[in-house]
Amino acid sequence: MNDPADLLRAALADLVDGLPPRQAAQAVERLIGTYRGDTPTDAPILRDRADVVAYAAYRMPATFAAVRSALAAFADAVPGWTPGSHVDVGGGTGAATWAVSDTWGGSRPVTVLDWAEPALALGREIAAAHPGLRDARWQRSRIGAALTVDKADLVTVSYVLNELTPADRTALVDAAAGAAEAVVIVEAGTPAGYARVIEARDRLVAAGFRVAAPCPHSAACPIVPGTDWCHFAARVSRSSLHRQVKSGSLAYEDEKFSYVAATRLPAGPAPSRVVRRPQIRKGQVLLDLCEPDERLERRTVTKRHRDLYKAARDAAWGDAWPPADGDRVDERGR
């Protein structure tokens, strides 16, 4: 079993097996309560081992899946590129390090920065299960005006901006832009998460980066603020702990996330991006697309479009459109 996703699932299952079920469920309830409370905070939310075990078991599969999905879209835009080094800022238990190694095999120098020592300690413990992450550096660091990020090919920031003051968000994005040739930022797929992603996107573009994903362009987002928000969904299998805490019998849930992947590298963004779940009707598929000319458009693909119609039936929310082999049929996907 060498697939990072399988290794992570097994490592997290071992972790939960080591906790009495009631204690695990209580730690998760406390964590959910904390995250519903006010952030940013002056001190780490993840204070002790019970907190971080709860975080790792309950949230890490979802943050891993969201980051992996964002990285897959980024990797499509920079084919042939593999990061030679990675820094994960506010990395916690290291979800993004697992997602990076799932996207680009092999190993690379990895540094995880976070101010919560218990999160770093648990991240190090889980990473021992993965040959590519065993040598990662887990380093205590506070995000703020004094933050320094060592040079790296790739910097990831996942589910962190939400916990920061506006000044610290700015300091973090600037430090990431100064350190890396590629920056991937992921936030919860809520209107507020999207707003933080757009703020970071604007800053990265002003620093000379180009947007590689999800947007087909680096100009302003066509969504009128307050009317909608750009977000996607990643499917996550529910663990036994999830089923224990959340009633219901669904074997999976969809983690909603917003993201931006920006780079100084030459990148080929998607021709356009499917920004809603496609609606399949009789003989036609309705695709809501973000277009390269800074517009949102609903396109109807019908049986008449033959191969493209087949491709539209397979298209998923978040995909590039048309798919690479759909180019053969009609390069504008019309």
Ligand SMILES: C[S@@+](CC[C@H](N)C(=O)[O-])C[C@H]1O[C@@H](n2cnc3c(N)ncnc32)[C@H](O)[C@@H]1O
């Ligand atoms: C919701 S967790 C996300 C962890 C991880 N990136 C993930 O995607 O699973 C937020 C992380 O940001 C860290 N964090 C929040 N504010 C911070 C600060 N000012 N300095 C350093 N780390 C911070 C927390 O300790 C926590 O590990």
